[in-house]
Amino acid sequence: MAKITDPDDLIISSTVGNLGVDGNMWLDTSASTISFAVFGALTSAKEGVTHQAIYSKLVDLWTTSAYNKFEFPMYTIDAKSGQYLYGTDGATFSGWVFLDDTARTYPKDGGWDEYLTNGTLDRRYVGIVSLGGVNSGAQLYFQKTSTGSAIDFTFDDAANEGILIYEDGGIDNQTFFKGFVREEAKKYKDSVLADTGQIATGAYIVNLLLSNEDDLNITDTDANVASILPYTKINIKYFDAAFSRDVDSVTNRNFGIVVDVGTNSGVDGSAPGAASVLTTAAGSMTVNEFAGGTLAIYTGTDENLTFPIVSNTATTITVTGTIASGSGISFTAFPSTSLGASLQEIYTKVQYQLRQNSDIDESGTGTVNGKTASILLDYTAQLNAGFFSPTNPNGGGSGVFVAGLEAADINSIIFYDNTAVARSYPYAAVGALNFNGVLVSGGTGYYRMYFTDLAGSADYGLTGAITVNDTSGNPIQGTISGTPISFTFDYTGNVQGGRTGGTDADVTIVAGNAGSAKPVVATGTITASKSISFTLTAEQDRAYLV
Numbered sequence: 001m002a003k004i005t006d007p008d009d010l011i012i013s014s015t016v017g018n019l020g021v022d023g024n025m026w027l028d029t030s031a032s033t034i035s036f037a038v039f040g041a042l043t044s045a046k047e048g049v050t051h052q053a054i055y056s057k058l059v060d061l062w063t064t065s066a067y068n069k070f071e072f073p074m075y076t077i078d079a080k081s082g083q084y085l086y087g088t089d090g091a092t093f094s095g096w097v098f099l100d101d102t103a104r105t106y107p108k109d110g111g112w113d114e115y116l117t118n119g120t121l122d123r124r125y126v127g128i129v130s131l132g133g134v135n136s137g138a139q140l141y142f143q144k145t146s147t148g149s150a151i152d153f154t155f156d157d158a159a160n161e162g163i164l165i166y167e168d169g170g171i172d173n174q175t176f177f178k179g180f181v182r183e184e185a186k187k188y189k190d191s192v193l194a195d196t197g198q199i200a201t202g203a204y205i206v207n208l209l210l211s212n213e214d215d216l217n218i219t220d221t222d223a224n225v226a227s228i229l230p231y232t233k234i235n236i237k238y239f240d241a242a243f244s245r246d247v248d249s250v251t252n253r254n255f256g257i258v259v260d261v262g263t264n265s266g267v268d269g270s271a272p273g274a275a276s277v278l279t280t281a282a283g284s285m286t287v288n289e290f291a292g293g294t295l296a297i298y299t300g301t302d303e304n305l306t307f308p309i310v311s312n313t314a315t316t317i318t319v320t321g322t323i324a325s326g327s328g329i330s331f332t333a334f335p336s337t338s339l340g341a342s343l344q345e346i347y348t349k350v351q352y353q354l355r356q357n358s359d360i361d362e363s364g365t366g367t368v369n370g371k372t373a374s375i376l377l378d379y380t381a382q383l384n385a386g387f388f389s390p391t392n393p394n395g396g397g398s399g400v401f402v403a404g405l406e407a408a409d410i411n412s413i414i415f416y417d418n419t420a421v422a423r424s425y426p427y428a429a430v431g432a433l434n435f436n437g438v439l440v441s442g443g444t445g446y447y448r449m450y451f452t453d454l455a456g457s458a459d460y461g462l463t464g465a466i467t468v469n470d471t472s473g474n475p476i477q478g479t480i481s482g483t484p485i486s487f488t489f490d491y492t493g494n495v496q497g498g499r500t501g502g503t504d505a506d507v508t509i510v511a512g513n514a515g516s517a518k519p520v521v522a523t524g525t526i527t528a529s530k531s532i533s534f535t536l537t538a539e540q541d542r543a544y545l546v
């Protein structure tokens with residue numbers, strides 16, 4: 001199949017009833033209409049025929065008395081830029097027009113105006129032509145207004161079609177146009193008028209820069225993303241106020257969009273003071289899904305404090321301890337066990353959401369249609385969140401933050417905040433604590449990590465021994481619930497006990513399990529690495545008396 005560019009390939013049918021039987025083009029001189037059908041070289045409306053070939057065919061026909069007794073149907077302003085007029089010869093108005101909208105799907109490589117016999121501009125079509133290769137069967141689509149619905153082009157694959165942008169007494173969509181190509185397991189591309197230097201649409205060609213290629217960071221099929229973990233616990237929130245939290249320094253950074261990875265983030269936390277309950281209006285939590293987890297507060301009096309979560313409802317989080325009075329608090333609730341999603345799985349779910357013709361906003365604030373929402377993530381050698389400064393219809397800002405990352409991934413992501421500035425976590429060493437069976441038995445064992453290279457009495461074995469903190473400022477200690485147990489360490493910024501940031505840290509880890517394992521000690525060094533491993537092997541304790 002090929003697009004007709006030669007007017008000799010257009011064969012005039014003997015009658016409209018034989019159109020498609022003995023010809024592929026019909027001119028009704030009584031009704032002043034033009035129509036097409038598949039025949040001969042015209043193999044489909046998708047391939048079609050160029051306006052220039054239509055114009056040239058009409059010029060040839062109007063050299064004969066059979067046609068030149070009638071007014072000439074069209075006028076070409078410029079074939080190269082695809083500017084055509086129908087219903088006028090450039091001086092007088094004849095009212096020639098395409099028979100119907102099916103006939104209007106055949107012309108290619110141009111935009112056009114349609115005039116009534118009284119000279120009124122009745123309709124205007126912009127000729128949308130996409131540039132770049134797309135996969136076979138790709139369904140490109142578009143918006144005619146910035147808040148409009150997604151509309152599929154008539155045919156799949158690359159686009160070459162006239163789109164109605166003006167109708168007398170009806171629509172007038174000539175100031176905005178955006179095209180999309182978003183296919184499963186392919187890279188996404190959006191294109192707006194500004195990409196090709198245009199500021200408005202009109203009766204001419206507008207090229208959209210739309211192409212795609214295999215996306216090697218997509219990890220699963222749509223069917224699995226829609227139905228199984230970890231994908232079903234990854235959600236997007238478009239806030240109406242800034243989500244504010246520290247990333248790269250003690251200064252909070254603002255983000256308008258948060259991807260929750262098994263977590264629940266909000267910007268409307270409210271606490272009455274001298275109480276243990278935080279309230280959020282979003283109502284998106286499942287009852288007690290965060291029980292046993294941690295509530296992190298990022299703004300207000302309790303900035304950077306964490307609280308153990310006792311229970312939660314759809315809109316409340318009850319903790320151990322007292323939350324200071326406040327409202328408009330940025331917070332994140334973490335589950336007792338991390339979701340364990342990789343960066344690729346997070347990216348896969350977000351890309352899936354951006355192909356859904358439905359509301360993907362979990363903030364409870366507004367409606368964001370996935371198919372027309374801005375691209376949120378870009379995956380190169382790392383995951384870039386907010387790189388494209390996406391539009392946030394709810395007004396909280398264009399910055400994108402991802403909550404609930406795995407410890408091993410925090411140095412492989414960059415967040416762009418509401419000022420479009422890249423923010424990244426200080427370098428975090430990542431490691432694992434491995435325990436033998438008697439330490440794990442019953443889930444009752446304990447572990448704690450101490451420094452052994454500090455000055456004064458701050459080292460393990462001395463009265464002022466300091467417990468090592470993780471990247472969130474929480475002590476590396478706890479119950480041995482399984483093995484291995486991962487940990488992080490702010491290699492760059494940790495200055496506990498006067499240590500020098502950016503240097504190796506000598507540590508001692510202690511562990512035990514009363515009635516099961518004798519106390520054990522292991523030593524090691526935390527380096528600038530993501531694959532640190534410490535192993536604690538204890539003897540079985542047969543002498544312990546309860």
